[in-house]
Amino acid sequence: MSSPAPTCLLLLAAGAAWEEIALRVIGPGTGVVVVKRCIDLHDLLASATSRQADVAVVAASAEGLDHGAVDHLHRAGVAVVVVAEHARENTVEHGRRAGVDLVLDETQVSDLPDRVRGLRSATGSDDLDAMPTGPVRSRGTAPAVAVWGPTGAPGRTTVALGVAGALAARGQDPLLLDLDPYAGTVAQHLGVLDDVSGLLASSRRLVAGDLTSAFVALQRRGAGMRLLTGLPRADRWTELTHGLAEELLQLGRRQGPVVADLGWCLEEDRAAVHTGRPGRHDLTRDAVAAADVVLVVGTADPIGLTRLVRALAELREQTVVTTPHVVVNRMRRSLGWEPGQVADLLGRCGPLHGISFLPDDRGTLDRAMVAGRGITELGESDLSRGFDALVDAALPGIPAGVKRRRLLRR
Numbered sequence: 001m002s003s004p005a006p007t008c009l010l011l012l013a014a015g016a017a018w019e020e021i022a023l024r025v026i027g028p029g030t031g032v033v034v035v036k037r038c039i040d041l042h043d044l045l046a047s048a049t050s051r052q053a054d055v056a057v058v059a060a061s062a063e064g065l066d067h068g069a070v071d072h073l074h075r076a077g078v079a080v081v082v083v084a085e086h087a088r089e090n091t092v093e094h095g096r097r098a099g100v101d102l103v104l105d106e107t108q109v110s111d112l113p114d115r116v117r118g119l120r121s122a123t124g125s126d127d128l129d130a131m132p133t134g135p136v137r138s139r140g141t142a143p144a145v146a147v148w149g150p151t152g153a154p155g156r157t158t159v160a161l162g163v164a165g166a167l168a169a170r171g172q173d174p175l176l177l178d179l180d181p182y183a184g185t186v187a188q189h190l191g192v193l194d195d196v197s198g199l200l201a202s203s204r205r206l207v208a209g210d211l212t213s214a215f216v217a218l219q220r221r222g223a224g225m226r227l228l229t230g231l232p233r234a235d236r237w238t239e240l241t242h243g244l245a246e247e248l249l250q251l252g253r254r255q256g257p258v259v260a261d262l263g264w265c266l267e268e269d270r271a272a273v274h275t276g277r278p279g280r281h282d283l284t285r286d287a288v289a290a291a292d293v294v295l296v297v298g299t300a301d302p303i304g305l306t307r308l309v310r311a312l313a314e315l316r317e318q319t320v321v322t323t324p325h326v327v328v329n330r331m332r333r334s335l336g337w338e339p340g341q342v343a344d345l346l347g348r349c350g351p352l353h354g355i356s357f358l359p360d361d362r363g364t365l366d367r368a369m370v371a372g373r374g375i376t377e378l379g380e381s382d383l384s385r386g387f388d389a390l391v392d393a394a395l396p397g398i399p400a401g402v403k404r405r406r407l408l409r410r
């Protein structure tokens with residue numbers, strides 16, 4: 001006879017004395033195992049994403065345990081138990097508002113196995129099908145595309161705008177998310193004036209627990225697409241909460257395809273990890289990890305290609321399940337090499353979903369920028385054909401048939 005699967009715990013005691021008791025009472029034969037002792041909330045959230053745990057037992061004093069964090073855990077199928085030093089009424093009430101499943105007083109930790117055995121995230125189970133589980137994710141919803149690329153302004157924003165524009169021209173209703181942690185420019189490109197940053201407002205709503213209901217109202221419309229505007233100033237990234245990028249991608253793909261314009265850096269911010277707050281690059285890291293399609297943009301010149309090769313190596317070190325699709329931007333004859341030669345070089349950098357090329361086309365981009373329009377809205381050009389081919393190659397599920405231009409829906 002096989003015994004039931006044990007309840008797997010993540011512990012975040014944040015230095016509280018009850019951790020020792022918890023570790024003592026959870027032993028063989030209790031039906032409960034500790035899969036990890038986490039150093040901070042960031043570590044806990046990342047560990048939960050690997051989906052090896054059922055329950056997170058967290059000290060009430062752990063920094064950053066807000067609604068967004070609890071929601072992230074739930075979506076990973078992890079129930080949340082908070083242990084408070086003196087679980088008075090206000091702790092219980094605070095926990096309830098943050099959505100935690102159970103609040104324990106530290107004196108109850110000696111019964112931890114009984115209290116957590118069989119506990120499962122009630123809210124998470126609905127969403128399990130929508131959780132990332134492999135290269136083909138989120139069945140039944142539209143794809144989320146992350147547009148990333150190394151430093152040196154290779155054209156991430158240009159590609160995000162172009163891909164979203166090409167999707168709009170196919171009668172899709174794409175949402176462009178401006179997730180650049182160094183301040184957004186997408187709204188300006190599309191001639192959208194927004195006195196409230198969609199991204200900052202989303203973060204506040206996520207913390208307050210009502211992002212789902214507010215999400216549509218936070219979007220703007222420009223150049224035939226929906227847009228969530230970005231940071232108004234680079235220094236305001238500190239106002240962004242945990243799990244925001246993943247949440248936005250998840251909510252967005254319920255409405256239609258999502259394209260996220262990201263920053264260049266994938267580094268984990270170790271200093272931030274110690275504070276329990278999200279790091280500056282988490283927005284980029286999380287979006288890349290949660291996307292169904294990852295486009296890696298680099299320029300075709302020697303420096304751009306070197307950066308691109310390094311970027312692909314860096315990306316492989318992240319917990320990304322999706323095989324990247326490379327976009328070689330600003331391709332031009334004067335560089336003296338053919339697409340085949342560039343493809344040979346990149347092909348040696350590990351598995352790729354595919355490689356697409358975009359021409360250097362300053363004239364078309366200037367016209368688009370000055371008019372506050374999308375490339376596709378301006379009519380056919382080398383660049384618009386390039387974006388069409390890119391969508392065909394990177395998003396083969398999107399039908400090419402409807403070339404309906406949604407020019408004037410602004």
Ligand SMILES: Nc1ncnc2c1ncn2[C@@H]1O[C@H](COP(=O)(O)OP(=O)(O)O)[C@@H](O)[C@H]1O
Binds near residue numbers: 330
């Ligand atoms: N295919 C292209 N042809 C000509 N100029 C381009 C092309 N792609 C991007 N650019 C220009 O390069 C600059 C940087 O592009 P941008 O998309 O803002 O980069 P990133 O978002 O990576 O910082 C912009 O001036 C943009 O117009």
Ligand SMILES: [Mg+2]
Binds near residue numbers: 156157158180185261
């Ligand atoms: Mg940019």
